[in-house]
Amino acid sequence: MIKSYKFRRVLANTFIYILLGGLGLIWISPLVYLVLHSFRAEGLASVSYLIPKTFSFQNYIDLFTDTASLNFPRWFLNTFIVAIFSCIISTLAVLMVSYSFSRLRFKARRPMINIGMILGMFPGFMTMIAIYYLLKAMGLTQTLVALVICYSAGAGLGYQISKGFFDTIPRALDEAATIDGATRNQIFWKIILPMSKPIVVYTILTAFIGPWTDFILAKIIMGDKVDNYTVAIGLQKMVSMEFFTTHFKRFLAGSVIVAVPITILFLKLQTYYVEGVTAGGVKG
């Protein structure tokens, strides 16, 4: 009896291992394909077999040295500059808003939270056309400044995760500091921020990653000004009809370069991500 129970359990587990292995293979194989073929030396865009025959770093070298038609290093630098500036501004905005909503009590607090919630329900790119014309009126379209503005202007609306974190810091700390004569400004810088290092790091990193992965907004703002592209639209340009045959392998190489750091960061930060998604989204 016991033996058969054990046997059944082993059978069930073996079945699960096989299933997980198969599914894991399906999930990971496109990414393996991406990495393998980014090192492929022979052939043009597509080949009629799955595993490359010869490997080299040529695609990566071409990506950074052959800048005649598509300038990947330039795009990389653009994205880096935009990411740095929008990261600084949006981190500050997010922390300021979440601290105000979490710790300070003022008349307009509730209405502002409600307005923020309603604003979040509009399809984001519904406003993009208007933003485009606004930037055009300011003479900023097709510039990196426009991108920085777009990525950081609305950042204050993404306060929920860090507000949730601030809410967990006991208010007694604030009260004690107030009795000791600290102003709210000092409480913010000297008590709350040092205690919230993980969430500050998370905010900084997500703000930094944003410009590397955004696609639609950058495309609308940059239009045909290829020199000011970010990596995301640049890589999409590489798989467009015009460049597909010559640049597909470089597209793979570029994707690997962008995806690897972001993937590692995400795997490190996934607990925060889960908290952010489930906050308010899951009961219990």
Added chain:
Amino acid sequence: MKYIDYVQLNPFQKFGYNFKEFFKALPRNLKKFFCMIGRFFKNLFLGIGKGFAGYFSRFVKGDWATKLSYIVMGVGNAAKGQIIKGLLFLVIELAYIYFMISFGGYYLSKFGTLGTELRHMETINGKHVTVPGDNSMLILLYGVLTIVVTVLFFVVYIASTKSAYKAQQTVAAGEKPASFKSELKDLFDNKFHVTLLAFPTTTIAVFTILPLIFMILIAFTNYDASHMPPGSLFTWVGMSNFADIFKITGGGASGAASKGATFLELTKWTIIWAIFATVLNYILGMVVALMINKKGIKLKSLWRTLFVVTVAVPQFVSLLLMNQMLAVDGAVNVLLVNVLHWAPEPIAFLNSTPLLARVTVIVVNCWVGIPYTILITSGILMNIPADLYESATIDGAGPVKSFFKITLPYMLFVTTPYLITSFIGNINNFNVIYLLSNGGPNTSQLYQAGYTDLLVTWLFKLTMNSQDYDLAAAVGILVFIVCATLSLITFNLTKSAKDEEAFS
């Protein structure tokens, strides 16, 4: 049903009961919702009325300086010794007047018609000159800007009258009004929220709220390809864009696809897509998560990472890659035709029949979405009390039965809000469709859309390809109404969940 009866139900019946109750309560909740909106407006108007009453009573009770500061801002403060504050108010007023004379007034005066003068040639002093005429788009944009600035100025104006009256009262009480320095200090203590929120609120007002108002107003104009400024003008047309959308029958003039029929078709597909994408990802993701977390399965973190990596890779990379792999000469066809010999010839997954394309995007979306579910649900699945499963096993339930009788009801109960938010997310799932199929296969049966286009990608194509800004804005508003209603239901569910402990 009494509580005692409810407790005796099995989890599945409990879910069914909750489900039924939810729909039974829906009319009541909707009524409550509309009452809430009514109350909101009532309070708003009452608040405005009270504000005005205060405004006038302060005027009546004020001395000469306070009264004068109703016209020349800041006089009241300056007369009581708050000179810098008074000057600041005065500068703001002068700046606003200058703004209105040099800029805002012109656009506001044209706001009602959105411009009347077309671009045309004129002869001045014997020379032919092009007169630029009115630009409806700029009139609308700057008109909205002027209105926003005016509202902000009005807030400052009311604050200045209040401040003048307060200074008067302080002096009347025999005290010295706060010095500028101490008020500045207060901005870092008691009024710290003003300092903190000033910058984010301004940027949000200019780059989110202003464009939003602009786009909402566009839905009530005829701004499309044949009314493009600066060459021609557009104007207010009331609800006719919405009428276009809901007019199902009767195509365009030359047998072209009608906008109404396209809207209907795309709405149907958007709903089917959202249901499939949400339900499949949810159930399958949970099954995989259960398998990974099953007792006795080793290398748990390896399995988890294997799936979660696909979440971590930026979506534009993985979806563009998928698009290439599903092409006729892509990797999937190589696998099917050359390696496994399952298919005699390459299959055009995304470009042949509508059905195949639709199934393909749903399947690929599973590849994208299942890891999300694994990530989100793993933690919650571990919280299901193990004794529930043990007793189920003793009673002879197999794994499938326990899944449907224990896991699913429990998870549904706990994660309904998450389900609704991901349903909304799928209605707005722009990336997957745009990068994967770009709405294809294209057809002339639909107006500016392909068979896999969702409402949001259609909106994008309408603005980018055919410049139907008016129609796009109207579609955007409709999508917003649906999403907002669903969000409010979620909000109510989470709120009601807090005082409900049926499952703990």
